[in-house]
Amino acid sequence: MLNITFFKLGPVVTNSYLLSDSETGEAVIIDPAWSGEFLADEIEQRGLRLKQVWVTHAHFDHMGGAAAILRQLKPAPKMALHPNDLDLWRTRGSASLFGLHVEPAPDPDVSLEHGQMLSLGRHTFEVRHVPGHTAGHVMFYCASEKAAFVGDVLFAGSIGRTDLPGGDYATLMTSLRSQVLTLPNDTQIYSGHGDVTTIGEELDSNPFLT
Numbered sequence: 001m002l003n004i005t006f007f008k009l010g011p012v013v014t015n016s017y018l019l020s021d022s023e024t025g026e027a028v029i030i031d032p033a034w035s036g037e038f039l040a041d042e043i044e045q046r047g048l049r050l051k052q053v054w055v056t057h058a059h060f061d062h063m064g065g066a067a068a069i070l071r072q073l074k075p076a077p078k079m080a081l082h083p084n085d086l087d088l089w090r091t092r093g094s095a096s097l098f099g100l101h102v103e104p105a106p107d108p109d110v111s112l113e114h115g116q117m118l119s120l121g122r123h124t125f126e127v128r129h130v131p132g133h134t135a136g137h138v139m140f141y142c143a144s145e146k147a148a149f150v151g152d153v154l155f156a157g158s159i160g161r162t163d164l165p166g167g168d169y170a171t172l173m174t175s176l177r178s179q180v181l182t183l184p185n186d187t188q189i190y191s192g193h194g195d196v197t198t199i200g201e202e203l204d205s206n207p208f209l210t
């Protein structure tokens with residue numbers, strides 16, 4: 001069984017998702033948003049083995065906890081990011097633009113690409129490149145669980161901002177129309193901020209999609 005837990009962390013209240021497979025005890029974090037020591041403690045207290053950390057995009061509020069997780073957990077998990085967000089990762093997600101300090105983390109080990117399949121226990125996740133909020137933004141889609149982890153591309157009632165470096169509105173809308181809104185209506189959407197929603201609900205009521 002796939003367990004999905006989330007924590008709301010950091011200065012802009014970002015969702016950090018902890019996924020674990022009850023059969024193998026393996027776990028993945030999607031977006032080590034902030035408070036890396038806290039996340040590492042949660043993994044240890046639950047007796048899980050953190051295999052990988054999957055980063056939707058390299059804004060500071062989605063990777064601020066990465067360095068502490070790598071430092072605290074033994075063996076350290078692999079860190080996975082799309083290469084188009086590597087420059088952003090190296091500037092720690094533009095944290096200094098917002099007057100925030102983020103501890104530097106080594107370059108990610110795993111270079112994500114569109115169409116790549118990732119696994120957690122028997123569960124498979126498809127990587128989809130969905131640029132527009134940042135150039136290297138990806139989402140993780142698990143068809144068998146009807147679940148998509150979409151970072152800052154789509155929110156309950158809103159869409160990602162495109163005014164930060166690497167953002168582009170037309171590109172975001174293309175990503176949404178080709179990669180996100182084409183998912184089945186009952187797909188659960190786990191966003192980078194706010195509440196869980198579904199594709200059907202957003203198609204019905206999201207004012208940015210009409």
Ligand SMILES: [Zn+2]
Pocket residue numbers: 057059133152
């Ligand atoms: Zn963002």
Ligand SMILES: [Zn+2]
Pocket residue numbers: 014059061062152192193
């Ligand atoms: Zn965010």
